[in-house]
Amino acid sequence: xxxxxxxxxxxxxxxxxxxxxxxxxxxxxxxxxxxxxxxxxxxxxxxxxxxxxxxxxxxxxxxxxxxxxxxxxxxxxxxxxxxxxxxxxxxxxxxxxxxxxxxxxxxxxxxxxxxxxxxxxxxxxxxxxxxxxxxxxxxxxxxxxxxxxxxxxxxxxxxxxxxxxxxxxxxxxxxxxxxxxxxxxxxxxxxxxxxxxxxxxxxxxxxxxxxxxxxxxxxxxxxxxxxxxxxxxxxxxxxxxxxxxxxxxxxxxxxxxxxxxxxxxxxxxxxxxxxxxxxxxxxxxxxxxxxxxxxxxxxxxxxxxxxxxxxxxxxxxxxxxxxxxxxxxxxxxxxxxxxxxxxxxxxxxxxxxxxxxxxxxxxxxxxxxxxxxxxxxxxxxxxxxxxxxxxxxxxxxxxxxxxxxxxxxxxxxxxxxxxxxxxxxxxxxxxxxxxxxxxxxxxxxxxxxxxxxxxxxxxxxxxxxxxxxxxxxxxxxxxxxxxxxxxxxxxxxxxxxxxxxxxxxxxxxxxxxxxxxxxxxxxxxxxxxxxxxxxxxxxxxxxxxxxxxxxxxxxxxx
Numbered sequence: 001x002x003x004x005x006x007x008x009x010x011x012x013x014x015x016x017x018x019x020x021x022x023x024x025x026x027x028x029x030x031x032x033x034x035x036x037x038x039x040x041x042x043x044x045x046x047x048x049x050x051x052x053x054x055x056x057x058x059x060x061x062x063x064x065x066x067x068x069x070x071x072x073x074x075x076x077x078x079x080x081x082x083x084x085x086x087x088x089x090x091x092x093x094x095x096x097x098x099x100x101x102x103x104x105x106x107x108x109x110x111x112x113x114x115x116x117x118x119x120x121x122x123x124x125x126x127x128x129x130x131x132x133x134x135x136x137x138x139x140x141x142x143x144x145x146x147x148x149x150x151x152x153x154x155x156x157x158x159x160x161x162x163x164x165x166x167x168x169x170x171x172x173x174x175x176x177x178x179x180x181x182x183x184x185x186x187x188x189x190x191x192x193x194x195x196x197x198x199x200x201x202x203x204x205x206x207x208x209x210x211x212x213x214x215x216x217x218x219x220x221x222x223x224x225x226x227x228x229x230x231x232x233x234x235x236x237x238x239x240x241x242x243x244x245x246x247x248x249x250x251x252x253x254x255x256x257x258x259x260x261x262x263x264x265x266x267x268x269x270x271x272x273x274x275x276x277x278x279x280x281x282x283x284x285x286x287x288x289x290x291x292x293x294x295x296x297x298x299x300x301x302x303x304x305x306x307x308x309x310x311x312x313x314x315x316x317x318x319x320x321x322x323x324x325x326x327x328x329x330x331x332x333x334x335x336x337x338x339x340x341x342x343x344x345x346x347x348x349x350x351x352x353x354x355x356x357x358x359x360x361x362x363x364x365x366x367x368x369x370x371x372x373x374x375x376x377x378x379x380x381x382x383x384x385x386x387x388x389x390x391x392x393x394x395x396x397x398x399x400x401x402x403x404x405x406x407x408x409x410x411x412x413x414x415x416x417x418x419x420x421x422x423x424x425x426x427x428x429x430x431x432x433x434x435x436x437x438x439x440x441x442x443x444x445x446x447x448x449x450x451x452x453x454x455x456x457x458x459x460x461x462x463x464x465x466x467x468x469x470x471x472x473x474x475x476x477x478x479x480x481x482x483x484x485x486x487x488x489x490x491x492x493x494x495x496x497x498x499x500x501x502x503x504x505x506x507x508x509x510x511x512x513x514x515x516x517x518x519x520x521x522x523x524x525x526x527x528x529x530x531x532x533x534x535x536x537x538x539x540x541x542x543x544x545x546x547x548x549x550x551x552x553x554x555x556x557x558x
Contacts, residue, residue, distance in 0.1 A: 023058045046123040061136045069140040069141065078271050081274070103144065127368075137149060144271075146313050158246075204235065206234035206245065228248065259279075317396065321418055322356055328402060355394075366381055390432070397419060452504075460515070477507050481507065513529060521555060
């Protein structure tokens with residue numbers, strides 16, 4: 001008599017798929033609230049069309065794009081460098097898997113970076129719209145699309161602002177045209193072995209030739225998204241001035257430009273798109289903006305754009321991790337109960353949700369300031385780059401732990417890949433020490449400091465008796481920060497750059513929660529956040545803690 005193996009019978013997660021297949025926009029009520037908040041002044045038809053466009057992309061991201069991203073982020077599916085063709089001619093090109101190409105094609109054709117180049121789109125392609133799509137893209141992790149999207153967005157902005165008519169005619173259609181076949185194939189080659197983040201120490205040299213082009217010789221250590229067009233930097237001949245240049249892979253005569261790929265870099269995350277090392281040998285380039293303003297233009301158009309993408313990417317990835325964790329604990333059983341029924345798990349989820357919602361509100365406030373070209377971007381863009389990336393790594397790790405042993409399996413969920421991508425984001429466009437220096441140097445400028453505190457005052461100007469405690473704590477923190485800034489030397493401030501950056505964020509985030517807290521969900525988020533920043537992470541909660549109120553915690557989690 002054959003006995004049945006009861007251990008192999010179906011169980012709680014036998015058919016578990018996480019949130020795959022769902023519309024990621026409809027799933028994310030916080031994103032919906034943010035979009036509604038910042039589009040109140042839009043024409044009604046514009047608003048409706050924008051929301052529908054974002055919702056439809058949410059279905060793609062949760063559906064086919066999720067599937068393609070998982071398929072192309074496996075060994076054997078990552079891009080590979082092909083240096084020579086079959087007869088020995090140097091071609092120095094990257095070959096991607098069909099799944100990667102299709103993933104890029106769908107998002108590019110949908111217009112997530114170039115909707116303003118689509119003949120059927122009748123409205124402005126606002127930053128709110130553009131970066132809501134960016135956020136959704138990153139809910140699949142970097143995935144081989146998010147970094148190329150950032151690079152392409154930066155180049156489009158740079159060409160629009162700085163390019164001559166000839167440059168625009170030559171290259172805008174290539175990187176933004178609706179009918180282009182160059183799907184996010186714009187890159188950024190700035191870092192060298194010598195300088196790292198210190199671009200001024202780089203050695204690549206540029207010499208102007210008769211036809212107005214430049215010839216570059218040197219090397220680049222981190223070349224992100226090698227493709228059809230990229231932005232690069234070099235010192236102008238006989239000077240230490242950094243110029244910014246635009247480089248096509250193929251020259252006007254159809255021959256390969258003088259950029260030779262040495263090897264693909266072995267990085268721990270963001271592996272869906274490759275990063276390479278290159279040598280420039282008589283490379284032909286076009287100046288982008290006045291050569292003497294190269295470093296300033298690089299920061300304004302390329303680095304600033306890249307940093308907001310990193311911030312949005314981090315909160316997008318953190319959202320995916322949160323939703324996956326929530327779905328799992330709702331499904332998984334332990335000791336006769338669903339995991340989510342355990343109060344300590346609910347507390348964990350509520351803390352994740354509170355920090356994530358707060359980070360989303362503050363990041364999209366920066367997006368709103370980009371549209372206005374606010375000078376506060378010099379402070380808030382690096383601030384949110386640091387905060388969002390460290391937050392994402394923390395939250396994604398928490399989500400992994402909530403999956404138990406299944407959390408560390410690369411073929412069970414996307415979370416292990418997202419965790420590696422998050423660590424890449426923490427280093428990309430400025431490590432913690434570099435990025436927080438930029439924050440401190442911005443806040444000590446009188447104009448920026450005054451504008452920052454004026455914005456905080458505006459956010460909290462309405463009378464809201466329920467939030468008196470929040471406002472009281474925020475005013476105390478403002479006073480503390482002002483005293484620190486007034487009473488200490490720059491050397492001392494820079495020594496404490498990370499602590500000061502986090503103090504600035506606490507004030508900024510409290511004020512943003514204040515401005516949203518008329519709605520019950522955000523009111524509860526604000527109360528929970530206030531409690532979290534007033535006690536140490538692992539300190540016992542008080543008997544009257546919000547986190548012991550099951551009804552409030554349920555509303556926060558869901």
